[in-house]
Amino acid sequence: MYPSLQSLQTGKSKSLSAYWELTKPRIVLLLDFTALMAFLVAASTINIVRLVAVIVAGTLASGGVGALNCYLDRDLDRTMGRTSRRPIPQGEVSPVHALVFGLALFGAGIVVSAMLQIGLPLSSYFVTTGIHGAHVLAGIFLIIYLVRRAATGGFYAERYGTVENFNLYWSFVNCVWLVVFPLFYLL
Amino acid sequence: MNKTTPVAVWSYLVVATLLEWTLAKNFLSLTTIYTNIVIAVLAASQILSVAMVFLRLKYEPRGIVGLAAASLFFAVLAVVLALGSIGH
Numbered sequence: 001m002y003p004s005l006q007s008l009q010t011g012k013s014k015s016l017s018a019y020w021e022l023t024k025p026r027i028v029l030l031l032d033f034t035a036l037m038a039f040l041v042a043a044s045t046i047n048i049v050r051l052v053a054v055i056v057a058g059t060l061a062s063g064g065v066g067a068l069n070c071y072l073d074r075d076l077d078r079t080m081g082r083t084s085r086r087p088i089p090q091g092e093v094s095p096v097h098a099l100v101f102g103l104a105l106f107g108a109g110i111v112v113s114a115m116l117q118i119g120l121p122l123s124s125y126f127v128t129t130g131i132h133g134a135h136v137l138a139g140i141f142l143i144i145y146l147v148r149r150a151a152t153g154g155f156y157a158e159r160y161g162t163v164e165n166f167n168l169y170w171s172f173v174n175c176v177w178l179v180v181f182p183l184f185y186l187l
Numbered sequence: 188m189n190k191t192t193p194v195a196v197w198s199y200l201v202v203a204t205l206l207e208w209t210l211a212k213n214f215l216s217l218t219t220i221y222t223n224i225v226i227a228v229l230a231a232s233q234i235l236s237v238a239m240v241f242l243r244l245k246y247e248p249r250g251i252v253g254l255a256a257a258s259l260f261f262a263v264l265a266v267v268l269a270l271g272s273i274g275h
């Protein structure tokens with residue numbers, strides 16, 4: 001018996017809400033408010049891009065730390081009435097998923113903060129080439145997978161859709177490089 | 188697709204990249220815009236050749252090709268405007 005679409009949708013929104021709760025959003029909101037006030041007091045002129053970057057970095061980092069806190073306190077949380085309703089004691093999110101989620105959010109916050117330090121022109125360079133590099137790396141892993149699968153007879157005249165899809169992906173990455181190379185390295 | 192076509196496109200990409208690099212190294216100057224235009228046109232022709240052959244746009248209906256061209260135009264416009272705004 002397959003689960004109904006409605007139950008799947010309910011499960012999905014429940015899961016999203018559990019991850020949202022992991023970040024301790026009310027604490028994040030208070031920290032963002034504090035960061036906003038500090039920014040307004042410290043800055044001589046208001047740069048909207050930098051302000052948004054500060055809020056995004058603060059939200060990501062403090063949300064990630066909230067999730068890590070839920071992971072570290074998972075055993076204690078089960079023993080107290082208020083904290084036993086948190087997503088990990090309730091079984092809505094597994095401890096490993098909470099740990100990965102927390103580390104990922106925290107890491108993203110650190111990356112955005114680092115961009116603020118090095119300035120926007122340089123950070124746009126690193127973000128563009130970094131994302132492109134990540135796609136190239138993913139493509140190399142996919143090529144290895146495709147070669148291994150082809151070597152074991154995984155593709156033949158009637159079944160080559162994966163290779164064709166990879167060709168579209170790789171050619172698009174190629175097109176992006178043809179823009180990035182002259183833009184950042186020649187002009 | 189003719190088997191020689193991908194090789195021809197790949198060869199063109201190599202030659203055009205070398206040409207772009209030579210132009211940038213020897214003739215690029217902030218006071219003249221012509222070298223920039225030539226490099227931009229070469230890059231656009233490279234993208235066009237990859238899109239037509241490897242992304243199979245050559246075999247798609249004209250409407251799809253027009254849609255892709257319009258998307259590319261707006262994407263380049265967005266990148267140029269974004270770079271211009273954060274550069275100042």
